[in-house]
Amino acid sequence: MPTKKKPQVTASPERRRELLDTAAEVFAAQGYNATTVRKIADHAGMLAGSLYYHFDSKESMLEEILRTFLDELWSGYDAVLDAELGPRETLEALVTESFREIDRHRAAVAIYQKEAKHLAVQERFEFLAASQRKFEKAWLTTLERGVEDRNFRADLDIRLTYRFVRDTVWVAASWYRPGGQHSPEEIARQYLSMVLDGIAVRPT
Amino acid sequence: MPTKKKPQVTASPERRRELLDTAAEVFAAQGYNATTVRKIADHAGMLAGSLYYHFDSKESMLEEILRTFLDELWSGYDAVLDAELGPRETLEALVTESFREIDRHRAAVAIYQKEAKHLAVQERFEFLAASQRKFEKAWLTTLERGVEDRNFRADLDIRLTYRFVRDTVWVAASWYRPGGQHSPEEIARQYLSMVLDGIAVRPT
Amino acid sequence: MPTKKKPQVTASPERRRELLDTAAEVFAAQGYNATTVRKIADHAGMLAGSLYYHFDSKESMLEEILRTFLDELWSGYDAVLDAELGPRETLEALVTESFREIDRHRAAVAIYQKEAKHLAVQERFEFLAASQRKFEKAWLTTLERGVEDRNFRADLDIRLTYRFVRDTVWVAASWYRPGGQHSPEEIARQYLSMVLDGIAVRPT
Amino acid sequence: MPTKKKPQVTASPERRRELLDTAAEVFAAQGYNATTVRKIADHAGMLAGSLYYHFDSKESMLEEILRTFLDELWSGYDAVLDAELGPRETLEALVTESFREIDRHRAAVAIYQKEAKHLAVQERFEFLAASQRKFEKAWLTTLERGVEDRNFRADLDIRLTYRFVRDTVWVAASWYRPGGQHSPEEIARQYLSMVLDGIAVRPT
DNA sequence: GATGAATGAGAGTTCATTCAT
DNA sequence: TATGAATGAACTCTCATTCAT
Numbered sequence: 001m002p003t004k005k006k007p008q009v010t011a012s013p014e015r016r017r018e019l020l021d022t023a024a025e026v027f028a029a030q031g032y033n034a035t036t037v038r039k040i041a042d043h044a045g046m047l048a049g050s051l052y053y054h055f056d057s058k059e060s061m062l063e064e065i066l067r068t069f070l071d072e073l074w075s076g077y078d079a080v081l082d083a084e085l086g087p088r089e090t091l092e093a094l095v096t097e098s099f100r101e102i103d104r105h106r107a108a109v110a111i112y113q114k115e116a117k118h119l120a121v122q123e124r125f126e127f128l129a130a131s132q133r134k135f136e137k138a139w140l141t142t143l144e145r146g147v148e149d150r151n152f153r154a155d156l157d158i159r160l161t162y163r164f165v166r167d168t169v170w171v172a173a174s175w176y177r178p179g180g181q182h183s184p185e186e187i188a189r190q191y192l193s194m195v196l197d198g199i200a201v202r203p204t
Numbered sequence: 205m206p207t208k209k210k211p212q213v214t215a216s217p218e219r220r221r222e223l224l225d226t227a228a229e230v231f232a233a234q235g236y237n238a239t240t241v242r243k244i245a246d247h248a249g250m251l252a253g254s255l256y257y258h259f260d261s262k263e264s265m266l267e268e269i270l271r272t273f274l275d276e277l278w279s280g281y282d283a284v285l286d287a288e289l290g291p292r293e294t295l296e297a298l299v300t301e302s303f304r305e306i307d308r309h310r311a312a313v314a315i316y317q318k319e320a321k322h323l324a325v326q327e328r329f330e331f332l333a334a335s336q337r338k339f340e341k342a343w344l345t346t347l348e349r350g351v352e353d354r355n356f357r358a359d360l361d362i363r364l365t366y367r368f369v370r371d372t373v374w375v376a377a378s379w380y381r382p383g384g385q386h387s388p389e390e391i392a393r394q395y396l397s398m399v400l401d402g403i404a405v406r407p408t
Numbered sequence: 409m410p411t412k413k414k415p416q417v418t419a420s421p422e423r424r425r426e427l428l429d430t431a432a433e434v435f436a437a438q439g440y441n442a443t444t445v446r447k448i449a450d451h452a453g454m455l456a457g458s459l460y461y462h463f464d465s466k467e468s469m470l471e472e473i474l475r476t477f478l479d480e481l482w483s484g485y486d487a488v489l490d491a492e493l494g495p496r497e498t499l500e501a502l503v504t505e506s507f508r509e510i511d512r513h514r515a516a517v518a519i520y521q522k523e524a525k526h527l528a529v530q531e532r533f534e535f536l537a538a539s540q541r542k543f544e545k546a547w548l549t550t551l552e553r554g555v556e557d558r559n560f561r562a563d564l565d566i567r568l569t570y571r572f573v574r575d576t577v578w579v580a581a582s583w584y585r586p587g588g589q590h591s592p593e594e595i596a597r598q599y600l601s602m603v604l605d606g607i608a609v610r611p612t
Numbered sequence: 613m614p615t616k617k618k619p620q621v622t623a624s625p626e627r628r629r630e631l632l633d634t635a636a637e638v639f640a641a642q643g644y645n646a647t648t649v650r651k652i653a654d655h656a657g658m659l660a661g662s663l664y665y666h667f668d669s670k671e672s673m674l675e676e677i678l679r680t681f682l683d684e685l686w687s688g689y690d691a692v693l694d695a696e697l698g699p700r701e702t703l704e705a706l707v708t709e710s711f712r713e714i715d716r717h718r719a720a721v722a723i724y725q726k727e728a729k730h731l732a733v734q735e736r737f738e739f740l741a742a743s744q745r746k747f748e749k750a751w752l753t754t755l756e757r758g759v760e761d762r763n764f765r766a767d768l769d770i771r772l773t774y775r776f777v778r779d780t781v782w783v784a785a786s787w788y789r790p791g792g793q794h795s796p797e798e799i800a801r802q803y804l805s806m807v808l809d810g811i812a813v814r815p816t
Numbered sequence: 817g818a819t820g821a822a823t824g825a826g827a828g829t830t831c832a833t834t835c836a837t
Numbered sequence: 838t839a840t841g842a843a844t845g846a847a848c849t850c851t852c853a854t855t856c857a858t
Contacts (some may be wrong), residue, residue, distance in 0.1 A: 012841090031319075034237045057829080118233070118235060150405055151405060152405060156394060160386075160394055161398065164395065168368065172367070190360060196402045196404040199357055199369070201356060242853095256853090257817060263853095439643070439645060441643060442645045456831085457834075457839080457841075461838060523643075568802050569806065571787060572780065576783075580775070580779070582729070598768060602807070605812060606807060607765055608700070608808040648847080650848085658822070659822075660824095661822085661851075664849090664852095666821090669849080670849070
């Protein structure tokens with residue numbers, strides 16, 4: 001019986017988006033598994049069953065949240081990568097872009113951080129693994145170019161450096177609150193300063 | 205009729221430890237909530253119900269895992285702090301100690317990373333919040349001393365720097381595999397080099 | 409404010425009939441319980457809620473389908489019984505009439521076969537039980553008359569024979585497809601031949 | 613995670629059998645879809661969840677009920693077919709065997725009658741379709757041999773005859789109650805008499 | 817120490833039904 | 838007449854936990 005059961009993509013995409021934002025907030029706060037659909041529905045001011053008018057399942061909400069976030073993230077990243085800047089400028093632009101995404105999709109990023117690793121093995125979430133591979137490649141390439149150009153230090157293990165930069169940026173989602181005292185660009189600036197030049201005072 | 209409670213501390217503490225190690229491994233791999241006691245029992249070669257001879261509950265296993273880890277962590281940290289080294293040496297010692305703990309308690313650290321934030325609000329896990337406060341104080345103090353001594357840069361937001369250093373170290377638990385090519389000390393050395401001096405090549 | 413009830417009998421009775429035919433088809437194919445009002449609405453090209461403009465409930469659709477079928481069936485049967493034919497001719501006429509009904513109301517007959525027994529206990533479907541009683545009486549009387557007249561064999565258990573004839577005819581609804589190679593009259597002829605004379609070759 | 617979740621085939625097969633018998637009774641009485649696992653559990657004197665210690669799902673209970681029944685049925689049928697009797701004796705033996713199975717597995721047979729058709733399309737219940745094909749072949753062959761040997765009438769549509777005989781026997785499950793006044797053998801005898809020689813009195 | 821069987825609460829999901837528009 | 842969105846009860850199933858043996 002191949003008739004599409006649920007609307008999947010119903011008319012009003014605004015309601016859908018509202019509900020997904022609510023869900024993302026709860027997933028981020030309590031963890032995906034610990035979040036019941038009843039909690040989501042509570043936050044949305046409706047009954048649990050009513051969510052199923054809009055979505056197929058709890059998992060499909062999760063998928064849509066992550067997919068939407070990654071789509072936007074990559075549209076930003078691709079713009080940076082296509083600009084073919086020098087390695088240091090590329091790194092700066094990627095980090096800045098990342099903090100902007102954290103600012104815009106804080107909940108989705110937090111979910112991603114916590115759940116991506118064990119989700120990626122499921123076929124449904126294969127796109128997470130694909131994104132991770134693409135991500136790794138972009139960063140490693142940038143770092144390698146930077147080492148060649150003598151922008152970045154040659155004495156460091158490059159995979160270790162990649163992980164360092166990657167994690168350093170994204171874990172910020174776990175404490176970042178939009179509308180705080182620092183703009184994403186300001187945070188990016190300070191992070192970049194630390195990552196690039198270190199926190200120690202330079203001997204003159 | 206003595207106490208009604210479960211044995212809590214049964215005969216052999218080794219069996220207990222074995223079971224907790226098994227549980228930690230599974231919690232780390234799949235997340236606490238997604239881990240059923242059945243899975244733990246499977247890994248331990250017994251039936252779910254049998255675990256209750258050794259432990260009060262799934263939650264008490266989690267508590268014991270985290271408590272044991274934090275106890276050991278703090279015995280290391282306290283030794284460092286009591287030595288009253290200079291701020292830079294203190295930072296180096298704390299980071300090195302942290303990587304040693306990751307090496308020894310990888311599973312517990314991974315669990316801690318993923319679950320601590322939402323657990324800390326429960327009374328039972330108040331010790332997590334306490335540890336976090338103590339942790340924050342130790343680091344902030346060290347950083348402040350370092351800024352005063354002109355060991356560390358004065359132009360950075362100190363809380364941001366604290367988070368940077370803290371996260372930078374602990375997220376390593378998410379990818380670290382004991383017995384790999386790098387010893388914890390070697391990883392610590394490289395991380396410290398990045399954190400202190402940055403990844404950019406210094407102008408000479 | 410007139411009656412609070414739903415329109416029950418709305419404007420066009422043709423639309424009603426169309427929808428009932430659709431519903432009957434789906435009920436017959438999937439079973440009443442396994443059929444959702446959504447599936448019916450899908451087949452009718454409308455949304456589930458819209459059906460409630462035409463009908464009170466899913467159950468009332470079922471009731472109307474069965475009632476309509478039985479009304480027509482009995483108008484045929486009554487004509488036969490009122491003709492006061494001999495027992496053998498009555499049996500032949502009843503069987504032929506039955507196959508005509510199967511031809512005309514295949515879906516309703518199939519539903520009846522599958523659901524009548526457990527529905528009949530509900531007050532709402534008392535008419536099913538009533539029909540069954542009337543049905544049984546008509547058949548038993550006919551068979552008894554036939555035995556008296558020496559049209560039918562006297563050595564058979566009469567209730568067993570009744571069930572044999574009854575079931576033999578009606579289960580045909582489960583495989584019969586209108587518009588096939590055999591007309592209902594032809595099928596009736598062959599069934600009657602088997603029922604009356606058996607499938608074995610007669611010794612001459 | 614390929615670890616077998618549920619015992620599937622646990623130790624005590626008696627308990628399993630008891631529960632399946634209970635389930636079969638309820639399925640037969642109310643229909644599979646209309647039967648809730650709670651009802652089954654009620655009849656078994658336990659809670660709904662407890663059934664899942666013994667079975668994977670409601671559907672797996674249904675499967676096991678039908679499979680067990682068909683296995684036994686075919687062990688009887690195969691014995692008959694392997695005996696290579698004449699067509700009339702084969703028919704008699706198959707019908708008698710069928711009534712014995714109805715006697716032994718009344719509930720399973722009733723379920724089979726009601727649900728087989730729409731279940732057979734699911735992959736899980738492919739064995740139903742396979743059985744039906746085998747069944748059809750056995751009967752058609754027997755009937756054809758009988759026509760050749762001039763045991764059975766040549767003037768009847770053979771597929772129609774097949775359906776007639778098949779249905780005639782199996783619908784008996786819908787009214788048969790074990791322990792009634794007729795033994796299965798006696799019912800078989802009367803049915804055979806009707807099927808073979810008809811219900812009409814023979815002209816002498 | 818461990819098993820087998822059960823409990824009971826609560827999870828995700830389905831679905832007949834309602835109703836303002 | 839029909840739609841879109843929601844309700845609420847009931848469903849199948851999961852799982853931490855208990856306990857007699």
